[in-house]
Amino acid sequence: MDRYLAAAGLGDASRRVYRVSLRGWAWPLVDRRAPTGRERRGAHPPVVPLALLDDPRTPERLRRGLADRAASTLPRTVVRELACLRAATAWWLARGWIVTDPTAGLEPPGPYPGPAAAPAAPPASTAGAPDRARAALASRAPLRELALWHLLHESRAPVEQVLALDIDHLDLPGRRARSHGAAALAWGPGTARLLPMLLAGRTAGPVFVTGRRAPAGTPAADRCPVTGRGRLSYRRAAELFTAATRPLDPAGRGWTLLVLRDRPVRTGPASA
Template sequence: MSKRQIDGVGKDLAAPVEYSAAVDRYLAAADLGSASRRVYRISLHGWAWPLVDRRVPTGRERRGADPPVVPLALLDGPKASQRLQRGLTDRAATAQPRTLTRELACLRAATAWWLAQGWITADPATGLAAPAPCPVPEHTPSDVWRAVRASAAGPDRARGALTLRAPLRELTLWHLLHESRASVEQVLALDIHHLDLPGRHTKERTTGALSWGPGTARLLPMLLAGRTAGPVFVTDRRAPAGTPAADRCPVTGRGRLSYRRAAELFTSATRPLDPAGHGWTLLVLRDRAPRMIPR
């Protein structure tokens, strides 16, 4: 989405009363292809049910189901975040992690834009996180679980970490650190204008050039949806007063993610994989994948 689109759409018009109208206005301003626009529309309409404390239809019932009428003011209500989190938890029972990540990214992009237009006063998507997967007993004959356990015990702990279900921001950061082999400081210092997304690398004039692989290439566009400037990785909340403009997102007002916070989140997320129960540091993401042994 261009700066002209962000500044020119919405602010000159009265705020829409209904959620679906706000969705239409956001999609009209978003720089999306027709296929992506359709995905965003389906995802955003899906959040209408939990906003009125109803479960999203599943299976055949969801196809063609009209979303409920939702006043946009409900997003400013005290229960909005709680209802969205409950909807996210319900959705996790039937949706694949990749689908859940995409739908949450669509919601975050839209609410950030509505907040920037002044249509809502708080972002109900702040702090939303997909629930952790249910632990699998060690005796369960699951190839996936055995692979995660093996990677946690071996030199390739990075592979185990990247199988975890985590928020989009964390997954993107972990994949970028693993695939680029760059330092945490270098990655967290990246701004959106540093990136050449189609080329999967930073632009030539960027200090400390780096490149990435398919995992990061899949996640980055979802993370950056609705933002064209500012830090790549930002905090969940608005930056404190006095934060330098270079470390603040001009759309959402959120600050650049710090090394300390990124490290805390990774250690907490990897605690279940650590036999000692302490969790790992971000440095394990630079572990190399083990060589394949021919049979």
Template sequence: MSQAPVEYSAAVDCYLAAAGLGSASRRVYRISLQGWAWPLVDRRTPTGRERRGARPPLVPLALLDDPSAPKRLRRGLADRAATARPRTLTRELACLRAATAWWLAQGWITVDPATGLAPPTPRPGPVPVSSGASTTAGATAAAPDRARAALALRAPLRELALWHLLHESRAPVEQVLALDIDQLDLPGRRTRERAVAPLSWGPGTARLLPMLLAGRTAGPVFVTDRRAPATTPAADRCPVTGRGRLSYRRAAELFTAATRPLDPADRGWTLLVLRDRAPRSEPVRS
């Protein structure tokens, strides 16, 4: 556990440095997180031209542990809902939930004031759809932001490696979970010719996979936490540890549980969120 910064903006800087975001994403996250400083001290967040160049107030980080912090944030969320587009509101809330979850994991705050925050229910009415926009149920314009927020979570090595591989390769979950170690070309950041379907990955996965596979040279890439039953086929069992291949159902459950603190609806997200965008240059934090 590192020493907690005293001020909110310093905590924002620490989070952004650890999240490994690109410069454009870091700017978006910073603007969103700075915007929450005003409601934390019972002030309305500037809008429009007033927000550009406005210096956020000084906020002690300890204020996030104050019992009134969730109420202040809800009030700030309601104020923003009156002027911000739903897409912007969802992004700003996802940024806050990702940051507070990280601060909580660092031990810098003792409660997450963003827990339970959700955008106000939109009024019924026609929803404009831009040309080429997807209308698939469950798809939102903020999906790339959700992927970045999920990848910034502190999670076990296996989960981080799986999430980054799904994010960077954009391969189906079934294909990734079916991978065996001897199918991987780790230096080349791709699968070998013997793989059923070729896929490649970026630097985040390239850093995590060797750590995940240390001491293992055969068997499934992603395995369960416990030894597999004796009836498990040899192809789905690690010859070194005896653990079985990780199932889609278990991988999905773990991701949904891990992302529940980031979800305004408190339900968690599906693994499909990770396939919405796959930047190749996104570093991973340890």
């Protein structure tokens, strides 16, 4: 953990948050419930060998630990803590210190309580594009997909431009980016909350990457230098969106990413 935190390029405050989050995951790894409330402060987590992450029983232990944490913690905190674990796991995997990803398929229970988590549009065939966008953004989906959908919706930028973004293109405090050879784009509070969690532990490479390592021969510009994962393609992003929105579509076919480029839904003031 110390080696990861030293290499992650985090500020002092962020490093403290990561350290607390990662220590908290030690409890479920040994089938113990993490202390809550006042008991959590000052509690010494169990010493856990890194190799335990390769134990076949670890994913189930993490799922139980995630459910326990979600029952007593704000949802945004649970999402952040899971993002910290994923970032560290990817770093350890990239160095060969572990050989499996125990966080694969691990998702917080219930929909992400982001700023656009409003009630879904009614399942009527006459629903307009803004209603479909609202329903998609309020659906339960992985962090990567939610961040991409919010960015497409709030920036109204072409999908190709968004998927071509690299981390060094981003001005996270200013909520804007400039892609080489393309117009500048900006985003709102929904994207501003999701992007830092998505990028936790990564400082270079594509913003949106696949769930597995890139094939041999993938250009360096399209590969994350930390995880080795490739840039997410338009086709894959479109497939994921259509599959995720199929239950929301009265026709049962699912929607295309183009519905996200219509009028952004109101998500509250930027300072919220």
